[in-house]
Amino acid sequence: MGYDLSMRVWRGDVDSGELAPYTVPVEEGEVVLDAVHRLQATQAPDLAVRWNCKAGKCGSCSAEVNGRPRLMCMTRLTDYDPDETITVTPMRTFPVVKDLVCDVSYNYEKARELPAFAPGPPDPDGKRRMMQADVERGQEFRKCIECFLCQNTCHVIRDHEENKPAFAGPRFFLRYAELDMHPLDTNDRRQLAQEAAGLGMCNITKCCTEVCPENIKITDNAIIPMKERVVDRRYDPLVWLGSKIFRRDERTEV
Amino acid sequence: MGPARAKVAERTFRRDRWWLSPLGIGLILLFFVVYSTIRYFMNDHYWAAEEHYLTPFYSPCISASCVPGSSHFGTPLPEIPAFIPIAIVTLIGVGGFRATCYYYRKAYYRSFFLSPTACAVPEPRGSYKGETRFPLIVQNSHRYFFYVAALFALINLYDAILALHGVNGGVGVGLGTVIIWGNLAMLAAYTLSCHACRHVVGGRLRNFGKHPVRYRFWTLVSKLNTRHGQFAMISLFTVIFTDFYIMAVAADWFSDPRIVN
Numbered sequence: 001m002g003y004d005l006s007m008r009v010w011r012g013d014v015d016s017g018e019l020a021p022y023t024v025p026v027e028e029g030e031v032v033l034d035a036v037h038r039l040q041a042t043q044a045p046d047l048a049v050r051w052n053c054k055a056g057k058c059g060s061c062s063a064e065v066n067g068r069p070r071l072m073c074m075t076r077l078t079d080y081d082p083d084e085t086i087t088v089t090p091m092r093t094f095p096v097v098k099d100l101v102c103d104v105s106y107n108y109e110k111a112r113e114l115p116a117f118a119p120g121p122p123d124p125d126g127k128r129r130m131m132q133a134d135v136e137r138g139q140e141f142r143k144c145i146e147c148f149l150c151q152n153t154c155h156v157i158r159d160h161e162e163n164k165p166a167f168a169g170p171r172f173f174l175r176y177a178e179l180d181m182h183p184l185d186t187n188d189r190r191q192l193a194q195e196a197a198g199l200g201m202c203n204i205t206k207c208c209t210e211v212c213p214e215n216i217k218i219t220d221n222a223i224i225p226m227k228e229r230v231v232d233r234r235y236d237p238l239v240w241l242g243s244k245i246f247r248r249d250e251r252t253e254v
Numbered sequence: 255m256g257p258a259r260a261k262v263a264e265r266t267f268r269r270d271r272w273w274l275s276p277l278g279i280g281l282i283l284l285f286f287v288v289y290s291t292i293r294y295f296m297n298d299h300y301w302a303a304e305e306h307y308l309t310p311f312y313s314p315c316i317s318a319s320c321v322p323g324s325s326h327f328g329t330p331l332p333e334i335p336a337f338i339p340i341a342i343v344t345l346i347g348v349g350g351f352r353a354t355c356y357y358y359r360k361a362y363y364r365s366f367f368l369s370p371t372a373c374a375v376p377e378p379r380g381s382y383k384g385e386t387r388f389p390l391i392v393q394n395s396h397r398y399f400f401y402v403a404a405l406f407a408l409i410n411l412y413d414a415i416l417a418l419h420g421v422n423g424g425v426g427v428g429l430g431t432v433i434i435w436g437n438l439a440m441l442a443a444y445t446l447s448c449h450a451c452r453h454v455v456g457g458r459l460r461n462f463g464k465h466p467v468r469y470r471f472w473t474l475v476s477k478l479n480t481r482h483g484q485f486a487m488i489s490l491f492t493v494i495f496t497d498f499y500i501m502a503v504a505a506d507w508f509s510d511p512r513i514v515n
Contacts, residue, residue, distance in 0.1 A: 014258050067267030067374055087267045092374075095258030103258070131463025155370040160382050161259075183461035200391070201384035203363045204356055207373035220449070220479065224356055228397070228453035235394040239458075 002027045005035055005077065006085040009047065013098045019087065020044075026077055032088065033061050033072035036100070048099035056213055059147030063100050064089045069149040069211045091152040104148050110168045113196060114175055115254045119184045134183050140221060141178040143214040144171065150208035150218060156201050168197035170208035170218050177222035180229055188251035190233040193226055202227075265376050272372035280365030283358075286490055290349070293497060294339040299504040300324065306419040307430045307510075309500040310348075310437065310493055312341040314409050326412065344406065351403035352490075354396040356449045357483045397450035407438075407445045414438045420515030428510040430499055437496040440489040447478035447485050 005026045008019040024039045033051060040047045052058040054073045061072040066080070066087050080086055094102040122128045150170040151157070157164050168176075176193045179185050193199045204227075208218045216222075232239045243249045266272075293311050300312035301324035308315065308324055315324040317331040317340040334340050352358050363369045370377040385393050417434045420426025445451065456472025459465050478485075503510045 010260055010262060012260065017261050019262075064267065064374065066269055069374055089262055089267065090260045092259060092262065096260035102260075131461075133462040133469055137462065153373050155377055156382065156384065158374070159370065159377050163382065181460060183463065185460075198384075198386070200386035201382070203359065203367075203369060203384050203390075205360050205363050205370065205373075207370070210373050224449045225453060225457050227394075228450065228457065231394050231397060232458055236397065 003082045005082070007035060007039065008085060008087045009036070009039065009044075009100070010089040011044075011047070011099050012096070014096055017096070019089075021085075028078075030077050031073055032065055032070075032075040032077065032086065035077065035086075036072060036088065048097070048101045050101045057145055059145035059213075062091055062102075062147045062149050062152065064091060064152075069153045071147055071149070071213050074213055091148070093152045093154075093158045094148075104151075106164060107146070107148050107151055107169070107171065110172050110197075111175075113168065114172055115187050115189060115192070117179055117182065117185055118187045118252075120186045128184055130183050134181075137181055138178050140216055141174050143216055144174060145214060146171065147213060149211045149213065153207045153211045154202075155205070155207065156198070156203075163198070163201060166196075166198045167201050168193075168199075170202070170223060172197060173199060173202065173226055174216065174218055174222045177226045177229075180226065186251055188233075188249065188253040190226075190230050191253055194230045194234060199223070199226060199230060266374060268372070268375060272375055276365040276371050279361045282487070282490070283362060283365065286494065289494055290345075293501070294341060294345050295337070297336060297340050299501040300341075302430070302500055302504040302510070304421050305428055305430055305503060305510050306416045307434065307500045307503060308413045308416070309497045309504075310410055310413070310441070311344065311497045313344060313406070313413050315341060316343065317341075326416065327409070347399070347402040347406055351396075351399040351445075352486075354393050354399050355486060356396070357486045359393060360483075396448075397454060400445070400448050400450040400454070403445050403448075404451075407442055410438050410441060421512065422515055424515055426515030427513045429513070430503055430510045432513070433492075433496050433499050437489070437492040440485060440492045443478065444482070444485040444489040446475060447482040449479065449482065451475055452479050 002025055005024045007022045007024055009022060010017055011020045012018060022039055022043060024035050026035050026038070033054060036049050040049065050060045051073065052060040056071055056074040063070065063072050065072065065075050069091065088100065090096050090100045091102045094104050094106060097103050119128060148171060154169055156167050157169060173193070176189055176197060179187070180189060202223055204219050204223060206219045212218055300309045301321050303323050312324070314327045316327055316329055318329045318333040319340045320329060339345055364371055368377055369379070369382065385391055414434050417431045418425055418427065452472065452475045455475050456465065456468035459468060462469040502508060
């Protein structure tokens with residue numbers, strides 16, 4: 001059963017902008033991105049919106065729907081009352097380009113600061129081996145679609161622009177954790193995670209986990225284990241002493 | 255706010271009751287802090303001698319000021335002035351464990367620090383450095399508080415076994431015994447599901463394949479860990495209820511209904 005959806009969409013660019021009201025006919029089973037596309041096709045041909053797969057796998061259509069960071073393609077209109085006005089705004093944390101499109105290059109800069117996977121020499125037969133349990137451990141982290149909703153919702157940079165140079169954000173803490181848990185990696189990034197990536201600024205309020213469309217337990221499975229690993233390296237004298245005496249950790253600090 | 259961000263005047267467009275959960279959790283935590291403060295400074299009604307019930311708030315009671323019979327591990331601490339809690343060691347140990355707990359940190363950062371109150375709702379303060387400097391950098395000591403809390407959980411187990419004494423000798427079970435064992439189960443679940451515990455038993459490893467036993471432990475603790483927040487809140491209520499019950503029995507407000515002896 002179709003109905004007329006009341007929408008407010010933020011229209012503007014880096015200089016100015018405002019919420020523009022629209023009424024868009026929508027059909028049963030549609031998502032917010034469908035409504036935005038219909039709006040673009042019928043009323044606002046110059047509306048800028050980034051999208052790609054419409055299946056929650058490309059991470060392109062990140063925006064804020066009624067103030068909550070969401071993928072527009074995964075936000076069903078049935079989640080809202082038909083009489084309700086839906087407000088769609090661009091992600092607040094990143095510079096806006098136009099309308100709903102943001103410049104997310106901050107994230108790519110942070111990705112560049114993270115030293116890459118550095119495996120040791122292969123086995124004598126030229127292959128590298130790891131047990132299935134270790135393979136499975138990292139699978140959850142590789143589900144990340146880089147929609148950057150976790151980065152957008154993280155208050156450390158959302159509310160404090162000045163923290164951006166010193167804070168990598170949850171998406172990259174996920175990557176730090178994935179690499180630190182990898183049995184074949186030879187880099188020790190714990191010091192880097194704490195200092196350059198600003199892991200200590202995270203106060204584990206779990207908003208990144210709350211908004212993740214892939215349901216990755218970012219806080220419990222990546223950030224907190226990474227914080228504990230940093231404690232091993234910096235704040236726990238017993239573990240530090242043990243690693244020195246028994247030469248447990250021979251990785252290269254980067 | 256960055257100069258290039260979209261200029262949106264409204265602080266948030268959230269229309270759900272985002273303030274309700276932090277308000278509710280905040281009130282619960284506040285109640286716990288007030289109740290605990292009163293109880294720790296009361297220095298009384300913590301040992302029901304006839305039933306052998308010792309409240310977890312005062313366990314272990316190791317000061318010379320403890321009432322006779324309540325000191326199961328001797329009295330290495332001297333007499334303590336009345337204005338200092340005689341269970342100060344327990345207060346620091348279990349209080350520190352809860353205060354540095356990852357779940358409670360989330361809870362009180364949201365409820366009391368408003369940092370942030372809810373996701374995508376702006377926090378009120380102008381600058382933020384998180385847990386990078388004193389005093390919040392002390393949160394990194396959580397694993398040491400976990401070691402202490404694990405020790406206290408074992409002491410609570412000992413207390414629970416003592417609570418199986420009958421009032422006329424032999425083995426006995428009263429309503430208080432059931433409450434004490436229920437509380438012990440919740441405290442054990444809360445302690446074992448801790449993130450620091452998960453790290454210590456196996457999380458710190460980089461190669462599970464080489465440590466199959468520790469991997470097994472890690473798997474078990476990981477399952478518990480998904481419910482850490484629930485255990486944290488349930489055990490908060492069970493520990494308060496257990497303490498209140500034992501206080502009531504010790505103060506002779508009512509007598510403990512006996513099931514066996």
